[in-house]
Amino acid sequence: MPRDIPADSVGIVTPNLASFEQPLPLRSGRSLPRYDLMYETYGELNADKSNAILICHALSGHHHAAGYHSEQDDKPGWWDACIGPGKAIDTQRYFVVSLNNLGGCHGSTGPTSIDPETGERYGPNFPIMAVRDWVKSQARLADYLGIDCWHAVVGGSLGGMQALRWSIDYPARLKKCVVIASAPKLTAQNIGFNEVARQAITSDPDFHQGYYYQHNTLPKRGLSLARMLGHITYLSDDSMRDKFGRDLKTGKLSFDYGVDFEVESYLRYQGEIFSDKFDANSYLLMTKALDYFDPAADHGDDLSRCLNQSQCDFLVVSFSTDWRFNPSRSKEIVDALVRGQKSVSYLEIDAPQGHDAFLFPIPEYVGIVSGFLAKPSQGLSS
Amino acid sequence: MPRDIPADSVGIVTPNLASFEQPLPLRSGRSLPRYDLMYETYGELNADKSNAILICHALSGHHHAAGYHSEQDDKPGWWDACIGPGKAIDTQRYFVVSLNNLGGCHGSTGPTSIDPETGERYGPNFPIMAVRDWVKSQARLADYLGIDCWHAVVGGSLGGMQALRWSIDYPARLKKCVVIASAPKLTAQNIGFNEVARQAITSDPDFHQGYYYQHNTLPKRGLSLARMLGHITYLSDDSMRDKFGRDLKTGKLSFDYGVDFEVESYLRYQGEIFSDKFDANSYLLMTKALDYFDPAADHGDDLSRCLNQSQCDFLVVSFSTDWRFNPSRSKEIVDALVRGQKSVSYLEIDAPQGHDAFLFPIPEYVGIVSGFLAKPSQGLSS
Numbered sequence: 001m002p003r004d005i006p007a008d009s010v011g012i013v014t015p016n017l018a019s020f021e022q023p024l025p026l027r028s029g030r031s032l033p034r035y036d037l038m039y040e041t042y043g044e045l046n047a048d049k050s051n052a053i054l055i056c057h058a059l060s061g062h063h064h065a066a067g068y069h070s071e072q073d074d075k076p077g078w079w080d081a082c083i084g085p086g087k088a089i090d091t092q093r094y095f096v097v098s099l100n101n102l103g104g105c106h107g108s109t110g111p112t113s114i115d116p117e118t119g120e121r122y123g124p125n126f127p128i129m130a131v132r133d134w135v136k137s138q139a140r141l142a143d144y145l146g147i148d149c150w151h152a153v154v155g156g157s158l159g160g161m162q163a164l165r166w167s168i169d170y171p172a173r174l175k176k177c178v179v180i181a182s183a184p185k186l187t188a189q190n191i192g193f194n195e196v197a198r199q200a201i202t203s204d205p206d207f208h209q210g211y212y213y214q215h216n217t218l219p220k221r222g223l224s225l226a227r228m229l230g231h232i233t234y235l236s237d238d239s240m241r242d243k244f245g246r247d248l249k250t251g252k253l254s255f256d257y258g259v260d261f262e263v264e265s266y267l268r269y270q271g272e273i274f275s276d277k278f279d280a281n282s283y284l285l286m287t288k289a290l291d292y293f294d295p296a297a298d299h300g301d302d303l304s305r306c307l308n309q310s311q312c313d314f315l316v317v318s319f320s321t322d323w324r325f326n327p328s329r330s331k332e333i334v335d336a337l338v339r340g341q342k343s344v345s346y347l348e349i350d351a352p353q354g355h356d357a358f359l360f361p362i363p364e365y366v367g368i369v370s371g372f373l374a375k376p377s378q379g380l381s382s
Numbered sequence: 383m384p385r386d387i388p389a390d391s392v393g394i395v396t397p398n399l400a401s402f403e404q405p406l407p408l409r410s411g412r413s414l415p416r417y418d419l420m421y422e423t424y425g426e427l428n429a430d431k432s433n434a435i436l437i438c439h440a441l442s443g444h445h446h447a448a449g450y451h452s453e454q455d456d457k458p459g460w461w462d463a464c465i466g467p468g469k470a471i472d473t474q475r476y477f478v479v480s481l482n483n484l485g486g487c488h489g490s491t492g493p494t495s496i497d498p499e500t501g502e503r504y505g506p507n508f509p510i511m512a513v514r515d516w517v518k519s520q521a522r523l524a525d526y527l528g529i530d531c532w533h534a535v536v537g538g539s540l541g542g543m544q545a546l547r548w549s550i551d552y553p554a555r556l557k558k559c560v561v562i563a564s565a566p567k568l569t570a571q572n573i574g575f576n577e578v579a580r581q582a583i584t585s586d587p588d589f590h591q592g593y594y595y596q597h598n599t600l601p602k603r604g605l606s607l608a609r610m611l612g613h614i615t616y617l618s619d620d621s622m623r624d625k626f627g628r629d630l631k632t633g634k635l636s637f638d639y640g641v642d643f644e645v646e647s648y649l650r651y652q653g654e655i656f657s658d659k660f661d662a663n664s665y666l667l668m669t670k671a672l673d674y675f676d677p678a679a680d681h682g683d684d685l686s687r688c689l690n691q692s693q694c695d696f697l698v699v700s701f702s703t704d705w706r707f708n709p710s711r712s713k714e715i716v717d718a719l720v721r722g723q724k725s726v727s728y729l730e731i732d733a734p735q736g737h738d739a740f741l742f743p744i745p746e747y748v749g750i751v752s753g754f755l756a757k758p759s760q761g762l763s764s
Contacts, residue, residue: 028637188622240570255410
């Protein structure tokens with residue numbers, strides 16, 4: 001049955017594929033001989049191409065950020081709550097570009113793609129991408145679309161790291177930078193969680209050192225575990241209490257090793273559906289990009305110095321119950337920008353949803369983001 | 383080479399085995415036909431048997447809490463920092479009893495033991511133990527040792543739950559109850575982490591539904607993952623930063639999927655050594671005992687009412703950076719005791735070590751515990 005598309009939706013959207021035949025040199029020293037980027041756009045690019053906003057995705061994200069792919073589609077894009085007519089990122093004013101990053105598994109070149117040098121899937125040989133590599137590929141997408149300067153680059157979590165990297169590597173190509181629920185680098189605890197996820201995947205006997213395609217297997221158990229663990233860290237203790245508490249699945253304790261609590265059932269289900277649709281090699285790659293991100297490392301661990309060339313206005317947003325990237329991590333970015341006398345606004349939103357809060361249209365958050373995007377830019381003369 | 387036993391150590395200790403031929407009825411409705419308890423004692427029981435302290439262990443603990451098993455032993459018992467002559471639990475004053483709980487894998491009856499009804503190892507058929515079952519078995523150990531009333535029952539984490547359960551089920555059999563880094567019940571987040579650990583173990587193809595002994599395999603990968611995850615949750619974000627930061631194992635990023643950061647190497651090592659020595663079925667059982675603990679559930683979720691019969695003095699201790707059982711969880715216990723007009727002291731220790739802090743001889747903590755144990759009891763006339 002066709003769904004009623006809500007009035008504040010961007011409606012039915014069709015992904016596009018852009019192909020790049022020029023090699024992309026990478027942080028690792030390797031290079032991609034050629035690549036494709038899958039992307040979507042929402043809204044209209046204006047005549048002087050000054051209203052374009054780039055959306056950067058997080059660990060398990062992709063190009064499909066808003067709208068529906070068909071009338072039968074049961075779920076909209078992953079950030080539909082914040083992108084659309086009248087929403088935080090208003091498609092009546094802005095031309096929004098959202099892509100699947102290299103190394104992903106939703107249409108852009110990644111581990112499941114054919115390596116032109118071997119004629120086989122890249123698999124585990126796909127180069128590890130650094131955030132700067134993604135940003136470079138995104139800059140080429142901007143060239144392809146004829147966009148010299150983004151009105152804004154926006155991202156949450158790993159997406160926020162890309163937004164920050166834009167301001168460092170292409171200071172003249174964005175007017176505004178929105179860094180949400182992010183961090184200037186991961187802590188040992190963050191890396192530890194990622195390492196458990198990677199070990200879950202690579203120790204799955206169906207992983208076959210990443211050559212599972214050739215073995216007609218998928219490391220579903222490991223990927224499912226990785227997702228279950230990730231999911232816990234995206235939620236707050238409070239939100240899990242509100243959502244599940246100690247509610248029992250069947251009303252009583254089993255006294256066997258089956259499912260007792262609702263939260264167990266929920267996590268298993270989340271792991272199961274994720275492991276059906278995400279590529280394990282992509283998951284490993286995304287976690288490494290997170291771990292490796294540390295732009296200040298090239299500048300004597302001085303983030304302020306690292307951001308010295310940035311010219312854009314910054315908005316940094318954190319959420320009170322986000323313990324994966326807690327507000328103090330956002331404040332590190334803000335402190336570095338303030339020390340560098342950059343234009344920066346900071347907002348800590350009181351929200352119960354934990355790290356996932358950035359996906360929700362929390363009124364204060366929507367108001368600040370839309371206001372920041374609308375106001376004349378200060379940092380860069382246009 | 384023989385080690386020099388430190389002067390404040392209990393020295394060389396020898397475990398004892400107590401056998402119980404009377405069946406133990408369990409919370410699950412099942413019963414253990416017979417069982418053994420492995421235990422150690424430190425210090426001397428006084429003439430009127432009034433100076434005995436019971437130590438209850440946490441998830442991966444056992445009876446060997448203090449001292450050495452031989453001069454060649456490279457590590458002392460798990461709580462040696464707090465048990466010994468002149469230490470927080472002073473063996474010059476007290477007779478300390480520490481046992482391996484039922485369902486464990488260090489000598490007490492558990493999944494690796496022979497089921498007398500089948501002549502085979504219990505394996506996954508070993509009954510799931512509730513905290514109250516352990517406490518009942520501990521009360522029988524007290525009978526066996528001729529101890530009518532403990533001077534104190536002491537435990538951290540899951541051990542604190544046992545101490546609390548003692549005060550509920552045997553109010554006349556303890557004068558003092560020390561509940562450290564614990565909680566009156568797990569949150570959904572706690573249960574979620576336990577469930578990921580269980581799924582890691584049970585989805586390991588070497589688990590064989592728990593019958594791995596018969597297959598001459600061990601689910602080492604799964605158990606290792608469970609331990610890695612557990613380990614992260616026992617440490618604080620700060621302590622991991624202090625201990626590892628973003629230090630690299632080889633001085634540079636690998637850009638492959640090997641070990642990059644010290645923290646990865648450390649967690650892998652911890653997982654590896656644990657999976658060599660702990661039984662997977664015991665691990666599952668211990669996590670279920672944690673999940674199931676909720677003494678107030680039988681009393682309309684009113685913890686104060688649940689503790690109504692308790693007569694002992696309570697000391698509740700939490701640690702500022704413990705996010706697995708954060709101080710607010712300890713305060714729930716304190717609030718219930720205060721509402722019930724019980725004798726309770728509460729201390730939140732400012733300590734960087736996270737949940738593991740309870741194992742360390744932090745001076746303020748040692749002072750409070752030893753002072754509490756030494757002062758005349760108020761709650762129970764003796």
